[in-house]
Amino acid sequence: MVIIDSDSRAIGFSLRTGYYLAHCSLAAYGGAGDWPETLALGDSIRTFECDEFHGFVAAQRNMVIVAFRGTESVGNALTDAETALIRHDVFPGLVHLGFSHAADAVYPTVRCLLTTLSRELPIWVTGHSLGGAMATLVAHRLAAEGFPVRAVYSYGSPRAGDRNFRNAYRLPNYRFVNDNDLVPHLPLRWCYHHVGLLKLLTRDGELLEQYSDWKDKKREHIKHAKQVQRAHRHVEDPPLNLGEFDWLADHYLDGYLAGIARLLPRVPQRRLPEHADVKPDAMPLHRLDKPIEPIVRRPKMLDVPKQPIPAITQSDLAAAFFKQPHRRS
Secondary structure (H helix, E strand, O other): OOOOOOOOOOOOOOHHHHHHHHHHHHHOOOOOOOHHHHOOOOOOOEEEEEOOEEEEEEEOOOOEEEEEEEOOOHHHHHOHHHHOEEEOOOOOOEEEHHHHHHHHHHHHHHHHHHOOOOOOOOEEEEEEOHHHHHHHHHHHHHHHOOOOEEEEEEEOOOOOEOHHHHHHOOOOEEEEEEOOOOHHHOOOOOOOEOOOEEEEEOOOOOEEOOHHHHHHHHHHHHHHHHHHHHHOOOOOOOOOOHHHHOOOHHHOHHHHHHHHHHHHHHOOOOOOHHHOOOOHHHOOHHHOOOOOOOOOOOOOOOOOOOOOOOOOOHHHHHHHHHOOOOOOO
């Protein structure tokens, strides 16, 4: 059996930790398999279920993991009144109404489970899709109460708050986005902003970290998405053909895992002068070694990869996309 290394001692961002926590996010969906052994979690796993929100808390020798599944009905959580920004006593700035309600639902249980573990162990918080937004909010609350949160790793997470929330957010937060995944652009309202550092997995097998790269791609992506949205504004039952744009297929965790796995062999194995005191696994990823063989551009993922429990259905995504409110003049 292959044990996936968590790289828990790395300083700052670690690609191996990102790969490990992506598997933890997949495990939060509750699929059968030997993942407790593969992730070296043993019998430490404590699952929780609060309304429709699921996840687990578990411990290794050197770290604690909090993983969120969130809800499968991401369309319901991103539409109608749930898209409102509200002021919350715990969070700075304004936060998404639906996501804050989800965080409120799970927080007492997560906090209780963590109190049974050593407060000396650093905590990694993770989640995919709606679970990523919950991870961002719950981690903030845990850190505010003195829990030793090391970092948040999210995959395909929608935006959880406004500009003031982003500016006041202090935790290391590494958010992976898989190429054309639409969910990280939701809600489409102009007032929402992401926290943390982008890790954009491209179709060409590269990883973009510079904000300008994301900005250019985001501008083109949102323009295209809004054109499709406006074309169906007055259609009562819009066609569920979003798969042709790759927006749905790129959201599945299988694509995230495959993209990160392609990068792992290219992590630098030697120290550069400016990183003489930094472990190779913790070096900035724009220092990735060039691949030995040319990168083969992956095809469009029009077929939805199989997962134990789908994170989001095409119907859910269509609801979240086509029913987005428009900016008020």
